[in-house]
Amino acid sequence: MYWYEEGEPDGRFIGNTKKYSIYGSHYNSSIEPIHEKSAERKPEEFIFAYGPSTGGLMESVGLDILTPGEKITSISVDPNYKLRKIKVTGMSIEDALLRIERINGFHSASHSICFLRAVEDAIQIDVPDEVQLNRIAQIETERIRSHLLVIQKLAESAGFGVPVNQLSLIREKVSRIIGTQSGHRYFFAVNSVGNSRFMMDKLQEKLHEVIVDFRKIYDGLMESKLFLNRLQNNGINKDPESTGPAARGSNIRHDARNELPVLPYDLLDYFPIIRDEGDAFSRFMIRSDEIFQSFDIIKKINATAGSESMDYDLEKSSGTGMARIESPSGDLFYSVEIEKGNVVDIGMISPSWRNVLSFRKSMEGNIFTDFHFNWESFGIWISELGVDLS
Amino acid sequence: MKNGIWFLKGVRKGVKTEKFPKTGPVEIAPWSTEIKGSGEANCPTDAITNGKWDMTKCIFCRRCFPNYEPTGNHEIFTVSEKMHQFRRSFYIYPLDSGACGACNTELHALTAPQYDMHRLGIFFTNTPRHADAIVVMGVWTKGMEEPLKRAYDAMSDPKMVILMGACAISGGIMGEGALKSGEYNVEIGGCPPNPYTILAALLRARGD
Numbered sequence: 125m126y127w128y129e130e131g132e133p134d135g136r137f138i139g140n141t142k143k144y145s146i147y148g149s150h151y152n153s154s155i156e157p158i159h160e161k162s163a164e165r166k167p168e169e170f171i172f173a174y175g176p177s178t179g180g181l182m183e184s185v186g187l188d189i190l191t192p193g194e195k196i197t198s199i200s201v202d203p204n205y206k207l208r209k210i211k212v213t214g215m216s217i218e219d220a221l222l223r224i225e226r227i228n229g230f231h232s233a234s235h236s237i238c239f240l241r242a243v244e245d246a247i248q249i250d251v252p253d254e255v256q257l258n259r260i261a262q263i264e265t266e267r268i269r270s271h272l273l274v275i276q277k278l279a280e281s282a283g284f285g286v287p288v289n290q291l292s293l294i295r296e297k298v299s300r301i302i303g304t305q306s307g308h309r310y311f312f313a314v315n316s317v318g319n320s321r322f323m324m325d326k327l328q329e330k331l332h333e334v335i336v337d338f339r340k341i342y343d344g345l346m347e348s349k350l351f352l353n354r355l356q357n358n359g360i361n362k363d364p365e366s367t368g369p370a371a372r373g374s375n376i377r378h379d380a381r382n383e384l385p386v387l388p389y390d391l392l393d394y395f396p397i398i399r400d401e402g403d404a405f406s407r408f409m410i411r412s413d414e415i416f417q418s419f420d421i422i423k424k425i426n427a428t429a430g431s432e433s434m435d436y437d438l439e440k441s442s443g444t445g446m447a448r449i450e451s452p453s454g455d456l457f458y459s460v461e462i463e464k465g466n467v468v469d470i471g472m473i474s475p476s477w478r479n480v481l482s483f484r485k486s487m488e489g490n491i492f493t494d495f496h497f498n499w500e501s502f503g504i505w506i507s508e509l510g511v512d513l514s
Numbered sequence: 515m516k517n518g519i520w521f522l523k524g525v526r527k528g529v530k531t532e533k534f535p536k537t538g539p540v541e542i543a544p545w546s547t548e549i550k551g552s553g554e555a556n557c558p559t560d561a562i563t564n565g566k567w568d569m570t571k572c573i574f575c576r577r578c579f580p581n582y583e584p585t586g587n588h589e590i591f592t593v594s595e596k597m598h599q600f601r602r603s604f605y606i607y608p609l610d611s612g613a614c615g616a617c618n619t620e621l622h623a624l625t626a627p628q629y630d631m632h633r634l635g636i637f638f639t640n641t642p643r644h645a646d647a648i649v650v651m652g653v654w655t656k657g658m659e660e661p662l663k664r665a666y667d668a669m670s671d672p673k674m675v676i677l678m679g680a681c682a683i684s685g686g687i688m689g690e691g692a693l694k695s696g697e698y699n700v701e702i703g704g705c706p707p708n709p710y711t712i713l714a715a716l717l718r719a720r721g722d
Contacts, residue, residue, distance in 0.1 A: 177609050177661045179640025182618050184610040184658055205657035206612045210688060222558060222575055222687050229616025229706065273619065286524040292626040293530055296709075299623065303543025310616045312705065313545070313576045344523060507615040510655075 126245050127384050128446040128459075136378065137365055138448065138455050139478065141471025142514065146457055148383060151446065160481070163190055163198035163488075176205035180496065182277075183506040189495075196495070199487045201480050203509035210513055212467055217243055217317060217438055220467045225312050228474070228508040231270065233262040233311040234451035235508075240315055241386050242458040246445030249436055251318050256388050258320045258430025261327065262311060263387070263449070264418035268331070269298040270452035270503065271369075271411040271418075272338070275345075277500040278408055282351045290341050294334045301330045317438060320430040328423050335419045342412050355405035359486040359498030362402060366482040367475050368454025369414065370502055373399050373406035380450040387449060392424045404501035411503075439465040451475055453503040474508035530627040535717060539710040540628070544584040545574040546708040551582030559680070559687055569703030570683040590703035591715035597674055597699075598721040600646045604636045606676070606716070607645035609665055611692040613652030616706040617679045621649060623709045636716055642666070647674035647719070650698075653681045653689035662692070674719060676700040679707055 128151050135148025137156060145156040165171075174180075174187040186202035210227070212220040224239045225232045237259045244251055276291035303309040305323045314321045345351055361374045371378040379396040381389045397413045399406045446459040454475030461469035479502045487498055532540050548569070555562035555578040561571035562578055569590040608621055624631040631637070639645050642665040650662065666675065675698040680686035682693075683701050702715045 176658065177665060179607065179638060182610075182622065183613070183615065184661070205661070206610060206652065206655045207657055208612050208653060208655060208688060219558060222573065226614040226616075226681075226686075226688055226705075229614035230619055232614075232616070284520065286520040289524070289625075289627050290527065292623070293628065296623055296626040296628050300541050300543070303546075304541070307543060307576070308545045308574065309543045309620075309708070310706065312574060340523075344520065348520070505615055507613065 125444060125446055127386055127448070138457055139473035141457075141459055141473060143469070143471060144459065146446075146448075146459075146473060151459070162200075165190060166192070166197075168192045169197055176202075185506045189492075191492070194491050196487055196490050196492065199484055201484065203480070203506045205510070206506065207510040207512060210511060212470055212513060215467055216465055217462065217467060220470070221316070227472070227511055228505045229310050230273075230505060231266060231451050231453070231508070233259075233266040233314070234449060234456055236311065236315045237263060237387075238447050238449045238451070238456045239458045239460070240317060241447035241449065242445040242460045243317060243462060244445070245447055246443035246460050246462045247438070247441035248443060249318050253388055253391065254426075254428070255318065255320050255430050257391070257425045258322055258324060259315065260387050260389065260392070261324060261422050261425050262306075262314070262320070262322050263451070264421050265298065265302060265327070265331070266311065267418045267452040268334070268415050269295055269302070271415050272298065274411055274500055274503045275408060278355065278404070278497060279345065279351065281496040281500060282354050284348070284351060287341050287345060290337070294337045294341075297334050298331070301327070301334075304330075318434050318436050322430060324425065324427045324430065328427070331419055331422060335416065338415055352405060354497050355408055355501070356401075356403055358404040358494045359483070359490060359501060360402045361482050361486045363482040363485050365478065367478045368450070368452070368503070369407050369410040370479055370482050371454065372396055373410045374402035375400035378455070380448050380455055384448055386447045392421050394421065404497050407501040441465055453479060453505065470513050472513055474505075476504045476506070476509045479504050480509065531630040531633065532628050534629070534710060535714060539588055542586065542588055542708055542710055544586065545576060546588070546704050546706075546711065547584045548587040548590050549578065549582050550585050551578065553581035555582060559684070570701055571680060571686070572703065573680050573686050573705040588708055588710045589714055590707075590711055591718070592701045593699065593715065593718045595674075595699045596719060596721040597646075597672055599672055600674075600720040601722065602635055604647065604716065604720050605639040605645050606636065606647045606649050607639050607642045607665065607669075608649045608651065609658075609662055611650050611652045611658040611662055611682065612655035612689065613679070613681065614688075617651035617681070620706045620709055621651065621678065621712060624713060626709075629709050629713055631713060631716070634713075634717065642668040643670070645669050645673070647676050649676045649678050650682050650692045651678050652692065653685050654692045674699045676702065676715070676719065678702045678712065680705045
């Protein structure tokens with residue numbers, strides 16, 4: 125394995141697969157216990173059940189909110205109402221990939237590329253930089269769309285109709301750009317071992333229009349005190365192990381893009397954006413700044429990147445591999461064991477797992493009207509939580 | 515900025531809504547439209563048998579390419595029963611039975627100015643009690659079986675059940691379909707269905 129080695133727990137804790145505890149660049153077979161604090165219910169408190177199916181949430185999830193009335197004492201999140209059992213072991217790499225792409229459809233590029241990097245690590249394929257840069261362009265385009273959705277949901281929570289519609293307009297433009305460049309609006313069937321089908325031609329100029337529009341919306345939101353007041357001091361995150369924009373908004377420099385060379389971000393002079401407030405406003409700011417930054421990254425990638433197509437003999441390939449990348453919501457990790465071209469073991473750690481833990485901690489002591497702002501600001505996807513790959 | 519400025523910003527932006535369905539789709543991703551061709555398909559979901567394409571099973575994985583290609587026809591849906599009562603006002607309740615998130619965001623995209631489903635009298639509702647139709651997305655999951663049944667029971671008559679996407683209809687490549695044959699009125703093909711397809715299906719379902 126190129127990026128991970130077995131060793132004592134070292135560096136920050138990423139999470140557990142069924143077989144290993146995963147750290148910054150080590151894995152260990154003694155599983156780290158996860159301590160989740162459960163609040164004691166006082167006589168004046170009751171549980172307000174929200175979900176699993178409600179129009180206020182994009183996905184099905186069960187939320188039990190312990191409250192004496194307005195203040196939220198604690199909140200528990202049950203992602204398993206829509207638990208999907210997805211069997212990928214025993215399948216060829218290509219068949220497994222069809223299912224991996226659909227673990228979180230909205231972050232499909234991140235999931236498929238991370239899985240493929242783990243596979244390529246296992247079977248020791250040296251993928252050309254051109255293809256890797258093309259994959260970075262996919263992930264950064266996906267990040268732009270994902271962050272736009274989160275900001276749209278924040279504006280929606282504040283009842284700001286005009287920015288909601290304008291953000292929705294440009295999010296749809298990004299979906300159409302992805303559809304034109306790859307043939308599919310969610311990057312399905314775009315990536316394969318050592319290859320990519322994402323066209324870079326005219327990508328920069330198409331995204332430029334989106335970024336110009338976003339700048340105007342962002343400037344307007346930054347001058348809207350009603351919007352900013354709803355985010356500031358809401359859901360302060362102090363979790364030292366948090367991930368993604370939630371970490372970087374809390375002055376925690378966690379970013380797989382400059383921690384592991386799984387993808388060649390070093391060729392693009394990447395640096396993480398950090399803020400120190402830790403609240404929903406900070407997470408909004410990180411996401412806004414990352415939209416501009418992702419576009420700058422894409423501008424640095426050559427328009428011909430990824431145009432070559434190579435064939436690899438997968439049927440005789442065997443090995444074990446691990447990879448971690450920075451999805452729009454944070455650390456995404458895959459481990460795979462390949463035997464004669466078939467997946468015989470797989471492990472996955474999603475950023476939403478850590479984000480739910482951080483969300484729960486940050487919600488304690490807030491009030492009901494803060495809930496939607498805080499929930500949306502973490503960018504949690506239940507689809508990548510309620511999934512069983514065994 | 516005073517908040518009233520947002521109104522002016524909105525007006526200055528102009529009308530961005532497309533003329534669909536009076537005119538065809540402005541821009542559509544090819545691998546979300548009808549597939550046609552002949553020869554070997556190498557289909558992982560048996561969506562192509564004897565040269566015939568079944569939109570209820572297709573996950574648009576492109577393994578059939580180049581023998582089979584997308585035609586650009588977005589009308590990949592079936593409506594077994596039209597309900598004209600909903601022509602002026604059609605409230606839909608989305609229910610995620612086990613979706614990957616792609617169907618969820620494509621359905622959500624119908625409120626984008628390009629489509630603006632509200633101009634056509636179609637609205638989301640946050641409760642099944644106010645819903646004319648329930649839109650089910652994703653594969654069958656044990657945990658969502660009861661919420662789906664309760665949501666359906668909470669709806670008043672007449673009511674409609676719409677299955678959206680290959681997962682909900684046939685299970686696609688991820689599992690079993692959300693409902694059995696005969697338990698729904700509309701099937702919308704796609705993985706995920708394109709917003710144009712969803713909008714066209716909703717309009718057809720209410721008799722347009």
